[in-house]
Amino acid sequence: MNTASYDVIIIGAGAAGLMCALTAGYRGRSVLVIDHANKPGKKILMSGGGRCNFTNLNSTPANFLSDNPHYCISALKRYTPQHFLDLVERHGIEHEEKAAGQLFCKDSSKEILDMLLTECEWAGAEVRLKTSVKTISGVDHGYQLQTSSGTLTCESLVIACGGLSIPTMGATGFGYDIAKQFGLAVLPTRAGLVPFTLHPELKEQLAPLSGVSCPVDVHCNNEHFREPMLVTHRGLSGPSMLQISSFWHPGDSLSVNMLPATNVEQDLHDLRNSKPQSTVAQYLAQHLPKRFAQALNDVHGWAGPLQGYKNSDIEQVARALDQWTIKPAGTEGYRSALFRTH
Ligand SMILES: Cc1cc2nc3c(=O)[nH]c(=O)nc-3n(C[C@H](O)[C@H](O)[C@H](O)COP(=O)(O)OP(=O)(O)OC[C@H]3O[C@@H](n4cnc5c(N)ncnc54)[C@H](O)[C@@H]3O)c2cc1C
Structure with missing residues (x-):
């Protein structure tokens, strides 16, 4: 198989991976999202009891648990709950506020997933499912991945393969293994x-x-x-x-x-x-x-x-x-x- 090259490869077609893909796509980068699952965003579908609590208007850095409490401050400043709400409203998704500030879809979480996939399509980001990653190695100016759909190279590699919760939904410790491979500290x-x-x-x-x-x-x-x-x-x-x-x-x-x-x-x-x-x-x-x-x-x-x-x-x-x-x-x-x- 030939080697295909992208500016950005994202491993994981969950909420984080899809959001990253559409953002990079709109910046004009060529983007490929790969996921070993047969469907994208399975956890989005089960979120909020099937109606996705997609943001909280009162969210502040104090709501995030981290060894480095400053980490989320700049992220939250640059992308606020209102930004996501604007996106939801542009897609005509009806929503309701349950407890103070908690916004849920009126109908189904599937609308949020469809919105993210539509945005990826508009941004020109490709989503490839049923693709597993065998190895990752650092090469000049980027990374090379051996995958079940051939060799891929990219300048930026984003690991968005989620945490360990709900293994039946495809969760793995893969992200932690990659972090260790590249010498990054992983906390328990x-x-x-x-x-x-x-x-x-x-x-x-x-x-x-x-x-x-x-x-x-x-x-x-x-x-x-x-x-x-x-x-x-x-x-x-x-x-x-x-x-x-x-x-x-x-x-x-x-x-x-x-x-x-x-x-x-x-x-x-x-x-x-x-x-x-x-x-x-x-x-x-x-x-x-x-x-x-x-x-x-x-x-x-x-x-x-x-x-x-x-x-x-x-x-x-x-x-x-x-x-x-x-x-x-x-x-x-x-x-x-x-x-x-x-
Ligand atoms: C029951 C439940 C209800 C929830 N409700 C809410 C809610 O209402 N509001 C809210 O904000 N959050 C909610 N959450 C949390 C939210 O769903 C997660 O925080 C969010 O989906 C995480 O997104 P992610 O992209 O980081 O990871 P994930 O959604 O886990 O996506 C990771 C992706 O990576 C893929 N992957 C994993 N390993 C590999 C590998 N080795 N190779 C290739 N692909 C791989 C997986 O198949 C998956 O598609 C809920 C979670 C659960 C379990």
């Missing part, structure tokens, strides 16, 4: 935005609550997220748990405030005075889904009417609800992580 990776698994006893106690969600405030390593927590048949998920997972390390405990909008201690004192026969379970049922209230009560073994509770007992109950300490067994790992962090 771990799954981020990932559900927690629980030790058997708590898992069993919470099992009947699978599918139940409630708003909590979860704390770990000086970070906290006040968002819903979802109990699953494997452990804990939902926005609060996914977010805090990026700050959690094996062995750490989570502190979960189950009633963040409530002064539990004051409420229980008041209730003991006004309705001494009330139980903690009844109090919980006023604030949480009924099944959740009962299970939480059972986990802690609270029994009997409040009139039998001393002030110190009430204080203990309040602390257990304000700072429920949960030590996860681990996380679900890359199998279901939304991202990887360093």
